[in-house]
Amino acid sequence: MRLAVLRERRVFETRVAATPDTVKKLTGLGLEVVVETGAGQGASIADADFAAAGARIASDPADALAGAGILFAVAAPEPEIRAMIPRGCLLVATIGAFGDPGQVAALAEAGIDAVAMELLPRITRAQSMDVLSSQANLAGYRGVIEAAAAFARGFPMMMTAAGTVAPARVFVIGAGVAGLQAIATARRMGAIVSATDVRPAAKEEIASLGATYVGVEDEESRAAQTAGGYAKEMSEAFRARQAELMATTVAKNDIVVCTALVMGRKAPVIVTAAMVGAMRAGSVIIDLAADAGGNCALTQPGASILTENGVQVLGWRNWPGRIPVASSQLYARNLLTFLTTFWDKEARAPKLPESDEIVKGVALTRAGAVVHRDFLPAAAA
Numbered sequence: 001m002r003l004a005v006l007r008e009r010r011v012f013e014t015r016v017a018a019t020p021d022t023v024k025k026l027t028g029l030g031l032e033v034v035v036e037t038g039a040g041q042g043a044s045i046a047d048a049d050f051a052a053a054g055a056r057i058a059s060d061p062a063d064a065l066a067g068a069g070i071l072f073a074v075a076a077p078e079p080e081i082r083a084m085i086p087r088g089c090l091l092v093a094t095i096g097a098f099g100d101p102g103q104v105a106a107l108a109e110a111g112i113d114a115v116a117m118e119l120l121p122r123i124t125r126a127q128s129m130d131v132l133s134s135q136a137n138l139a140g141y142r143g144v145i146e147a148a149a150a151f152a153r154g155f156p157m158m159m160t161a162a163g164t165v166a167p168a169r170v171f172v173i174g175a176g177v178a179g180l181q182a183i184a185t186a187r188r189m190g191a192i193v194s195a196t197d198v199r200p201a202a203k204e205e206i207a208s209l210g211a212t213y214v215g216v217e218d219e220e221s222r223a224a225q226t227a228g229g230y231a232k233e234m235s236e237a238f239r240a241r242q243a244e245l246m247a248t249t250v251a252k253n254d255i256v257v258c259t260a261l262v263m264g265r266k267a268p269v270i271v272t273a274a275m276v277g278a279m280r281a282g283s284v285i286i287d288l289a290a291d292a293g294g295n296c297a298l299t300q301p302g303a304s305i306l307t308e309n310g311v312q313v314l315g316w317r318n319w320p321g322r323i324p325v326a327s328s329q330l331y332a333r334n335l336l337t338f339l340t341t342f343w344d345k346e347a348r349a350p351k352l353p354e355s356d357e358i359v360k361g362v363a364l365t366r367a368g369a370v371v372h373r374d375f376l377p378a379a380a381a
């Protein structure tokens, strides 16, 4: 069976869904791996590295996809690529199904068996396939590195003969995977760190990393976590109380790292224009939630802006793509683990049992139909 890996086509995408290391393991399963030329360029992997690992290099997507039984991708394929994917092909990618539900129907219509890795259930067995975690962790790290580069004073306290430079104050909004890594990274660099989250479990995690917890604690926040581990969307009343606390906290900090997300929805706006207006000149806001609209009202997804009062708001899209060697390495591993978990050794083909909890979570389409409960056509739901 052929497994294809294409060059990603989004302009800001640098990652690739396989590495020479995973190609070796995939060919070891008995797969013929075909990689489109240039696929690894953004992640510093040359065609020759893929070829040395056992892949055939294809000159274009049509060549790579001809007869393919599996396609590994970072993002969902664009319509013109989708049209080249053979019917019955298993597509494993971060589809972004909630952001573009129309695409789910299009994949079904094209007869592609699509697996949306972002919908993986947060259970122990799935941890090593968890693309959201592997990528969010790196985004959290990278965000703080970019904050440090943009901040003109430095992070640690520096006591010199010429005087003392005060440490930076970093405030992290959302203490999930990205936020916790941001806290740890900022602490390692010598900043004074505080953080907030709505999930009650986060308080202890924030403290265990040596940061100060800041947050509204009430009945609603005590019930703010879904069974799946994600945050719930909070009420207007909660958001108002949170806003008061945020206003005083944001103004006191030099760097704000935004990471708050609500699965399947637009990111909550937590840092308002007025809060940014109260920050000191030279402050930096890093919006890791920019792909979901952003946690800061001034964020322009895909851009860096400088406000009138001298605050930089970095709202880059695809933060994991800004550290592409590591993010490709971990993403490719996540996909390999998914495939090997559902690999039928005798048939030398993937086998996705419909009753499996992981498969139920990620399978979007099968044999020409939408099968995921969240995307069933209204009449059938």
Ligand code: NAD
Pocket (backbone or CB within 6 Å): 121, 122, 123, 124, 126, 127, 130, 132, 133, 136, 173, 174, 175, 176, 177, 178, 179, 196, 197, 198, 199, 202, 228, 229, 230, 231, 232, 234, 259, 260, 261, 262, 263, 268, 270
């Ligand atoms: P996420 O990326 O969906 O959101 C980031 C953080 O933002 C979360 O901690 C969330 O609570 C917070 N948030 C949402 N709305 C907010 C608001 N209005 N104000 C402040 N904060 C807000 O989250 P994630 O990083 O994917 O992690 C979600 C949970 O899943 C965590 O508990 C994490 O530890 C858990 N997790 C479990 C596994 C596993 O067991 N396999 C793997 C990864 C993550």
